[in-house]
Amino acid sequence: MVVIMRPAASDSEVAGVVQRIEKFGMQAHLSRGKERTIIGLIGDEREIDFDSIAALPGVERAIPILKPYKYVSREVHPETATIAVGDVVIGRDLVFMAGPCSVEEEDTTLRIAEQCRRAGAQIFRAGAYKPRTSAWSFQGLREKGLQILAKVRQATGLPVVTEVVDTADIQIVGQYADMYQVGMRNMRNYALLGELGKTDKPVLLKRGDSAKLEEWLAAADYVARNGNDKIILCERGIRTFEDYTRNTLDLNAVGGAITESCLPIVVDPSHGTGRAELVAPMSRAAVAAGAHGLMLEVHDNPRLAWSDGKQSIVPAELERLIQDCRRIHELTR
Structure with a gap:
């Protein structure tokens, strides 16, 4: 109740x-x-x-609510939430978050950010802290990366979203980022979620790769119950038997989340497919399904990307994708 x-x-x-x-x-x-x-x-x-x-x-x-999530339930909040990230409003506008998987060298990151802005992206995304499956993989530039993101915002005017992986890093990430990102590995890090609930910045919550819809929404409740209701869901694919793609992008979750929850939802087809050639068609499908935005990995030379180059599209592809998705959005809204 x-x-x-x-x-x-x-x-x-x-x-x-x-x-x-x-x-x-x-x-x-x-x-x-x-x-x-x-x-x-x-x-x-x-x-x-x-x-x-x-x-x-x-x-x-x-x-009376018997579901494992309460505060983010559509029963409690009948209207879809609108969440401001800088001047961008998620849940009202169709929003595009774009950028490289990792914050790279300053000149490279600033160049890509400007290309994303010109293509139509409204928020810049890049990871300063990179939790990786292998301990030997690149783990991110950390605070140096955050400082580069601050320069991106100053140079382009784009708000920035980046991942926070530990409760100890919430304060420093919050000094530089406009929105926290909780990655799929941390969807069940309830200590982290609870502490983010005590902040006043928006939180983008990615779905765990084996999480059911109700588990994902219950995770969002850990943020909301501590006072921060500025939560954006992000579907980024789940793990299945299929190995043609990196993950299986579950667009059922878009409709399900909209039905069950008041939170806006964006889709990450880059991680959802792991294949650059599939990003555009799955982006169009996500917008047709009702997604409030997309999170896209973009690099002007994917072969030289520090991480996830295989799923990164180039700025020209981003521009075409945004134009196509906006037309679909106008037809389906």
Whole structure:
């Protein structure tokens, strides 16, 4: 069950609801947003009197929810959230995030960023911290990479999104990035998710490669329950028996997430396929399915990319892709 308080509810009214919940032998978890407070119930809800809680002063509505996610549920928030990243609004506009897999040398990164901007991208993406399957693979430029991303924003005006991999890095990444990215390996890092919930920056949450939809949305709840409801979902493919592609891009998840959750969703066809020649067709399919944006790996010389060159498209391909996807978006919105 979730209790949604009225925007003008007083602290004493919130306390009254908490007291009533505890009287039923349950725990109350408060999530204080900018506009209103949401109270989640923890425990066995079968004996609770929903009507008595809904009738308490300051309560807007009480919603019984049996799913493992509550705060990000469409039942709690009927309207799709719109989330500002700089001047870009995800959930309202069709958004394109583009850039190399890794932050590279400053001149290279700045050059690619400008090419992405000219092609129509609104957000620059690149990894300063790179969690890799092999301990011997390139792990990213770390703080030096963050400093380069800050120069990208200054030079191009593009907001930047980059991955945070550890709770210890949240503060320093937040000094440079406009949006945190949680990669697929960390979707179940609940300590990291909880700490990101205490920040005020948007969080792009990638789906784990073996996560079900409800597990992914439950992970988003770990961020939302600590007060940060600025969450964007990112479908980036799941692991299946198919080995022609790097992953299997699950576009069912786009429709499922839109049905079940209030959060906007973007799709990463670069990781979803691992093949540059498949990025454009899967991008078009993702937008037709209702995705609010795309996350794309772009490099002006993929053969020389420091990581994931095989799935990187070139800036000219990005420009054509954006034009095609915008036309599809106009037809399907």
